[in-house]
Amino acid sequence: QVQLVESGGGLLQAGGSLRLSCAASGRTFSSNAMGWFRQAPGKERDIVAAINWSGSSTFYADSVKGRFTISRDNAKNTVYLQMNNLLPEDTAVYYCAASSRSSGVVARSRYDYWGQGTQVTVSS
Secondary structure, X not given: OEEEEEEOOEEEEOOOOEEEEEEEEEXXXXXXXXXEEEEOOOOOEEEEEEEOOOOOOEEEOHXXXXXXXXXXXXXXXXXXXXXXXXXXXXXXXXXXXXXXXXXXXXXXXXXXXXXXXXXXXXXX
16 A cells, blocks of 8 residues: 655645645555646546656656656655646646556556645636
């Protein structure tokens, strides 16, 4: 089992920045691919970014490329999502997820563990 706890969400104006953190506990964290997803009201939960076990490979949704950065610190069992130049359409609940696979994980169905989510609200 892997337990995930997100933090860092909040309310801010467009153009601002936030850094989300996801602290993992339980099974070995350093072997898991990790991802950030988001879900806006009435919409599907979609992937935002993913990172492989070592941090050497990342994936970004087109809508966040150039604005968001995913990273991880395996010594701290933590994965981060740095979000810059936030837009109102980034408003959503953001979820951290862990996969039993070590890399190449984009599809939501390939993630096995989920955090409870943290709200990000961006006003115009």
